[in-house]
Amino acid sequence: MATKKLDVGAILAAADAGGFAVPAFNYSDIWDFLAIVEAAEELDAPIFISSNQQVVTDIGIELTGAFGAAAIKKARIPLLHHLDHSNKVEICRAAVDNHYPSVMIDASARPLAENIAAVKEVVAYAHPRGVFVEGEVGRIQGMGVEGMYTGTDFLARVEDVEKFVAESGVDSLAAGIGTAHGFYKGKPEIHFDLLEKINKAVKVPLVLHGGTGIPEEDVRRAIKGGINKMNVGTIIHCTYMNALRAELNARGENPYTLDVMKKVRPLVTNVVKQWIKVCMADGKAKGLV
Ligand code: 13P
Secondary structure (H helix, E strand, O other), X not given: OOOOOOOHHHHHHHHHHHOXXXXXXXXXXXXXXXXXXXXXXXXXXOEEEEEOHHHHHHHOHHHHHHHHHHXXXXXXXXXXXXXXXXXXXXXXXXXHHOOOOEEEEOOXXXXXXXXXXXXXXXXXHHHXXXXXXXXXXXXXXXXXXXXXXXXXXXXXXHHHHHHHHHHHOOOEEEEOOOOEEOOOOOOOOOOHHHHHHHHHXXXXXXXXXXXXXXXXXXXXXXXXXXXXXXXXOHHHHHHHHHHHHHHHHHHOOOOOHHHHHHHHHHHHHHHHHHHHHHOOOOOOOOOOO
16 A cells, blocks of 8 residues: 655654654544544644554554555644554564554563664664654553553663664654553652753653653643653543443443444544643644645
């Protein structure tokens, strides 16, 4: 399938220069995928739309890749279909082969040398095919579907970050600075001082994971501190499933899928629109497609 060429690096550079972050929303099926795209088009925002490893495994990467490519072609905004948190090099390769313009290899659970080696392998396959590669150093805490880690050694070390970026060829970096997947217990403790050091140490765009539950003022502060991509998952999944339950309860026996989805989709779209505004990405698609 012919795909529209998207320069992910240039879009993240535009975010950096323009003082906003490109939000990245995790979808699980075609209905939340469509709800997310609708929000981005209504607000004229560039976005990443991300499938986690379970999504591509359960649906099949040929299918997610094909509908991603079709959606990219049709979209009026830069729609960056992204493979999120894959710990397997072969799944990253499959995403590259299935029209994803952007992939994340997450080997952060492995020692630094192995992490670098995994990223290098993905970069060697992705770059000649024009695909952007995100990697991770340190750990994202929490218990979410996009990742789980409850250890205490989660902060990225600046010297590791420098070595990782210099040796792996990675295009963007997610660093452990205190954010977590899933819902936070209490207020997130983001290490802004570490973010500042990392931003000074490396030139690649920085990614913040664990968006759900981060207060707006902290997101804005992180963007000022160098964050160019902001990942949001849990609130999408929960809004979708809770809206679905409420709609099914309201309808009683024998509901029809498409009638139910007509009611559910706008609720997901609304949450996505709020996050686009928090990231200040609304109205920023101009000139990027
Ligand atoms: P949340 O689920 O906490 O929003 O994080 C999503 C994420 O970081 C996906 O990589």
